Amino acid sequence: MGPAHNPVGRFGVSADFCLSEASAQEETASLADDPIEFDLFIDIPWFWLDKWGSEPVSRKITELTGVSFNIIRADSAEQIAMLINSNDLPDMIYCENRGRQTMLSDPEICYSYNELVEKTGVDIYANDTVIANNTRSDGNYYSLLNAYTSQEAIDAGNTLLSGGTRALAYRVDIWEAIGSPEFNSIEDIEKALLACKEKFPDVIPLLPLEGNQWYFAEQMGLNGSGSLGYDKDGKPCHYLNMESIQDYFKLLNRFYRQGLITPESMTYGYDKYCEVRNSGKTFMQIRSTDEAQTSNAAAAEAGTDYRWKLLTHELSDNALVNVNTGIGWAGTFISKNCKDPERAIRFISWARSEEGRKLGAWGIQGEHWDYDENGNTMTTDAYREGLAAGKSKNDFGVGVWIFGDQGDENAFIDAAVSDPDQLDYYERLKSAVKHTRVMSELNKCIPTEGDMANLWNSINNMCYSETQKAIFAETEEECQAALDKLYEQAESMGLSKSLAGAPGAGGRPAGDGPGG
Numbered sequence: 001m002g003p004a005h006n007p008v009g010r011f012g013v014s015a016d017f018c019l020s021e022a023s024a025q026e027e028t029a030s031l032a033d034d035p036i037e038f039d040l041f042i043d044i045p046w047f048w049l050d051k052w053g054s055e056p057v058s059r060k061i062t063e064l065t066g067v068s069f070n071i072i073r074a075d076s077a078e079q080i081a082m083l084i085n086s087n088d089l090p091d092m093i094y095c096e097n098r099g100r101q102t103m104l105s106d107p108e109i110c111y112s113y114n115e116l117v118e119k120t121g122v123d124i125y126a127n128d129t130v131i132a133n134n135t136r137s138d139g140n141y142y143s144l145l146n147a148y149t150s151q152e153a154i155d156a157g158n159t160l161l162s163g164g165t166r167a168l169a170y171r172v173d174i175w176e177a178i179g180s181p182e183f184n185s186i187e188d189i190e191k192a193l194l195a196c197k198e199k200f201p202d203v204i205p206l207l208p209l210e211g212n213q214w215y216f217a218e219q220m221g222l223n224g225s226g227s228l229g230y231d232k233d234g235k236p237c238h239y240l241n242m243e244s245i246q247d248y249f250k251l252l253n254r255f256y257r258q259g260l261i262t263p264e265s266m267t268y269g270y271d272k273y274c275e276v277r278n279s280g281k282t283f284m285q286i287r288s289t290d291e292a293q294t295s296n297a298a299a300a301e302a303g304t305d306y307r308w309k310l311l312t313h314e315l316s317d318n319a320l321v322n323v324n325t326g327i328g329w330a331g332t333f334i335s336k337n338c339k340d341p342e343r344a345i346r347f348i349s350w351a352r353s354e355e356g357r358k359l360g361a362w363g364i365q366g367e368h369w370d371y372d373e374n375g376n377t378m379t380t381d382a383y384r385e386g387l388a389a390g391k392s393k394n395d396f397g398v399g400v401w402i403f404g405d406q407g408d409e410n411a412f413i414d415a416a417v418s419d420p421d422q423l424d425y426y427e428r429l430k431s432a433v434k435h436t437r438v439m440s441e442l443n444k445c446i447p448t449e450g451d452m453a454n455l456w457n458s459i460n461n462m463c464y465s466e467t468q469k470a471i472f473a474e475t476e477e478e479c480q481a482a483l484d485k486l487y488e489q490a491e492s493m494g495l496s497k498s499l500a501g502a503p504g505a506g507g508r509p510a511g512d513g514p515g516g
């Protein structure tokens with residue numbers, strides 16, 4: 001196995017790191033003269049781009065490495081299983097779904113990184129913690145998930161969260177029409193939504209992209225994620241057993257009964273979400289941190305004068321904006337059908353190097369970003385002008401091909417930025433990182449195979465439909481009855497046993513939980 005390695009990133013680079021990077025760049029330069037195209041299946045139907053070489057970053061990657069990709073973007077969640085069953089997987093697979101990552105982590109289906117690293121001697125740029133996080137029960141690791149930020153980096157104050165951090169944006173003209181209220185609590189948000197509903201009955205007061213209503217759980221400080229967390233006694237638990245989860249469900253139910261959210265709008269995928277938002281029929285949206293930027297760019301392109309503002313601060317001092325129970329986001333798998341697995345792992349090594357990470361996340365140095373005289377990162381005039389003219393990061397390829405992102409790249413702060421939306425973007429991430437806790441240890445509590453995995457998945461499938469009944473109940477009493485039924489079903493299925501293998505895991509806290 002090649003040397004484990006913890007990159008320092010833009011906050012300082014060790015001598016060993018520089019030597020390793022120099023060697024990697026020499027090897028990459030020699031490979032650049034030997035072009036190869038891999039078929040890459042992107043198991044993310046909403047992925048930003050579906051064509052390699054359509055923007056400058058992917059073209060630069062090919063120039064530096066000799067590697068290009070024939071992109072095949074998924075259009076259904078079932079495709080991976082079908083490709084596996086027919087032995088028709090392409091060379092490489094980029095996958096974000098935990099269940100499908102488990103399917104691919106099989107020595108009969110994909111190469112393990114450790115065997116390819118040992119064979120080639122490349123530096124995979126991963127420390128012991130990252131390798132341990134990604135190692136499967138058979139002792140192998142088949143990918144290294146990107147976008148993982150450690151608690152140490154957060155505590156050191158030298159990183160930001162991903163731009164995917166949930167955030168709320170509100171339409172400025174409606175906000176002004178209801179008196180420009182301050183937003184310092186969930187109650188303030190609720191009052192503003194009610195005022196909007198009264199004054200603008202044809203507008204959807206609140207539109208969360210599907211799943212992003214969890215923003216309110218974060219603002220309430222729930223000690224976990226939408227999958228699992230800790231109960232009030234500090235024991236790992238399924239998310240149904242997290243302390244105060246009932247308050248979250250009941251809040252959403254109150255929003256529904258007051259006409260602030262609708263069942264239909266809570267199911268919108270990204271395209272439909274954008275269509276409704278861009279029509280000017282919404283007041284507040286909850287999506288990622290670029291929501292105000294994206295909304296404003298869409299409004300400008302459509303020739304409308306709508307404008308959105310990002311809420312940059314938290315609604316509670318106790319907010320846990322990012323409770324990270326994961327070990328990263330998406331991983332790149334090398335299938336047993338790969339035409340050149342050694343070349344593939346060399347590409348992954350490059351993608352995880354400092355050069356590869358910065359190019360994928362920040363774009364081309366000198367073209368999209370650079371350092372100022374003080375060593376601070378800044379975007380270029382040309383890049384800023386392009387964004388101001390209505391282009392998006394996708395048009396440049398910036399932040400798209402992040403195969404090797406290690407979390408450090410999220411610390412890019414544009415020292416030259418003056419656009420108010422972009423300043424708000426950074427302020428939001430600065431606020432969020434102060435309310436973040438990494439709970440990667442919980443990831444190992446989730447069963448991934450056998451009967452326990454089936455039980456876990458069955459409970460989660462049931463939870464989705466049953467929590468919807470509680471959220472969209474017509475009365476507070478019906479909401480409570482639905483929650484009681486949810487717990488009754490979950491316990492009958494084995495909720496208290498679902499984390500039986502986790503150290504210290506417990507069942508439902510007595511007198512607590514949604515039905516408590």
